[in-house]
Amino acid sequence: MDYDVAVIGAGAAGIAAARKLAAAGRSVVILEASDRVGGRAWTIELSGMPLDMGCGWLHSAERNPLVALGRDTGFTIESGPTAWQSQWRDLGFAPQQQAAAAAAWMALEARLRANPPQSDRASDALEPGGEWNAYCQSLSGYLNGAPLERLSVADFLAYDSAATDSNWRVHEGYGSLIGAAVPDVALRLSTPVRRVALTGKGVRLSTDRGAVTAGAAIVTVSTAVLAGGKIAFDADVDDHLHAAGQLPLGLADKLFMELAGNHGLERETHLLGDPRSDETGSYYIRPLGRPVVEGFFGGKGAVVLESKGLLEAFAFALDQLSSLLGNDIRRHLRPLAASSWCRTDWVGGSYSHALPGHAGARATLARPVGERLFFAGEATHQSDFSTAHGAWESGLRAAGQAIQSAA
Numbered sequence: 366m367d368y369d370v371a372v373i374g375a376g377a378a379g380i381a382a383a384r385k386l387a388a389a390g391r392s393v394v395i396l397e398a399s400d401r402v403g404g405r406a407w408t409i410e411l412s413g414m415p416l417d418m419g420c421g422w423l424h425s426a427e428r429n430p431l432v433a434l435g436r437d438t439g440f441t442i443e444s445g446p447t448a449w450q451s452q453w454r455d456l457g458f459a460p461q462q463q464a465a466a467a468a469a470w471m472a473l474e475a476r477l478r479a480n481p482p483q484s485d486r487a488s489d490a491l492e493p494g495g496e497w498n499a500y501c502q503s504l505s506g507y508l509n510g511a512p513l514e515r516l517s518v519a520d521f522l523a524y525d526s527a528a529t530d531s532n533w534r535v536h537e538g539y540g541s542l543i544g545a546a547v548p549d550v551a552l553r554l555s556t557p558v559r560r561v562a563l564t565g566k567g568v569r570l571s572t573d574r575g576a577v578t579a580g581a582a583i584v585t586v587s588t589a590v591l592a593g594g595k596i597a598f599d600a601d602v603d604d605h606l607h608a609a610g611q612l613p614l615g616l617a618d619k620l621f622m623e624l625a626g627n628h629g630l631e632r633e634t635h636l637l638g639d640p641r642s643d644e645t646g647s648y649y650i651r652p653l654g655r656p657v658v659e660g661f662f663g664g665k666g667a668v669v670l671e672s673k674g675l676l677e678a679f680a681f682a683l684d685q686l687s688s689l690l691g692n693d694i695r696r697h698l699r700p701l702a703a704s705s706w707c708r709t710d711w712v713g714g715s716y717s718h719a720l721p722g723h724a725g726a727r728a729t730l731a732r733p734v735g736e737r738l739f740f741a742g743e744a745t746h747q748s749d750f751s752t753a754h755g756a757w758e759s760g761l762r763a764a765g766q767a768i769q770s771a772a
């Protein structure tokens with residue numbers, strides 16, 4: 366046997382699992398398909414700025430284990446409030462409209478809680494013809510990466526009930542924090558696992574660079590990778606693969622623009638491009654005081670963006686911003702970078718949501734197979750799915766199961 370445990374995937378879940386296993390004295394190998402660690406936690410550096418292409422916010426910060434890890438390892442955690450809910454100078458979104466839109470979202474949430482539709486389909490709780498339905502859809506896009514038609518009410522409420530309102534940031538980038546947490550174990554990059562087989566005593570993993578044997582394996586790949594059949598299993602994992610299909614990855618994408626010259630924009634402010642469109646971008650202006658605008662697109666907006674391609678996506682964002690700020694803003698903005706998570710190999714989307722009627726799929730996906738095959742990853746968390754800390758906690762859970770099984 367080459368190792369006690371093989372971890373498939375070096376995202377937040379895989380890194381957390383490997384840390385716990387190594388701390389318990391197990392020999393570990395991490396097999397990662399891409400040429401970097403972090404997965405959907407990915408900080409790039411451009412113009413001297415760390416930019417998070419994936420996760421950026423330490424959600425539920427008071428109980429988020431990555432806050433303490435970041436502090437302990439020398440990262441700078443910013444605990445200030447977010448500008449999301451504000452509209453700079455009320456541009457294109459009068460205060461009464463902002464109040465009415467927020468009230469519509471709160472009323473929708475209240476209906477989901479008090480009187481959930483039989484269908485478990487969140488869109489069935491929308492007010493027919495409601496003035497702010499498109500606004501609610503855009504929020505669902507940011508939160509879930511998917512429109513309300515595709516969203517299980519029970520699943521959404523499991524997240525919403527557990528989450529707190531504290532959303533913090535890390536100056537050096539969330540991806541940098543998670544990437545720096547890789548423990549001192551064997552790490553093989555550019556090594557996609559193609560087949561997982563149970564053997565008499567453990568598991569045998571076929572990769573593009575030969576076979577690896579281990580006592581157990583922890584699978585942390587995204588539901589898109591699992592449901593897409595990218596890994597063949599010689600084990601009874603039909604229920605898991607079926608569950609992965611019921612927990613598809615929604616889509617959210619970021620688009621960064623650099624600010625130059627005398628633009629007059631204030632730090633830590635925000636603009637929603639068009640509060641009446643379900644495809645609108647949400648623009649965070651000068652986050653942490655940096656000369657950048659961070660555009661965020663979710664659900665339908667992100668799908669449209671990825672289908673348009675980068676040039677048109679930037680043009681769309683510029684049109685939205687100049688309609689609020691005036692044409693002069695175009696002189697001060699230039700494209701920096703954009704994500705394209707649907708097209709990112711070995712990930713295939715942004716974060717998971719349960720389809721209506723399928724909130725239970727998370728528990729199915731998290732179930733061990735025998736005493737040798739364990740599943741982790743954000744989609745397996747019962748309440749903090751779709752987040753980096755949820756992925757992290759799922760990795761710790763799976764590592765604990767592997768340690769116990771081998772005891």
Ligand SMILES: Cc1cc2nc3c(=O)[nH]c(=O)nc-3n(C[C@H](O)[C@H](O)[C@H](O)COP(=O)(O)OP(=O)(O)OC[C@H]3O[C@@H](n4cnc5c(N)ncnc54)[C@H](O)[C@@H]3O)c2cc1C
Pocket residue numbers: 373374375376377378379396397398399402403404405406418419420421422423424556557558559585586587590595596617618619704706710711712714715716741742743744750751752753754756
């Ligand atoms: C645009 C965007 C914004 C987000 N914002 C936030 C946020 O603000 N806060 C937050 O908490 N979360 C956020 N998230 C979600 C968060 O990034 C993810 O939930 C989390 O990083 C997922 O971690 P994971 O380990 O489950 O999966 P991944 O990060 O997908 O890790 C799985 C790894 O497995 C590898 N892999 C796949 N197939 C194979 C194979 N066959 N063999 C070997 N390796 C393989 C992949 O390359 C990948 O590295 C955001 C995500 C996106 C895309």
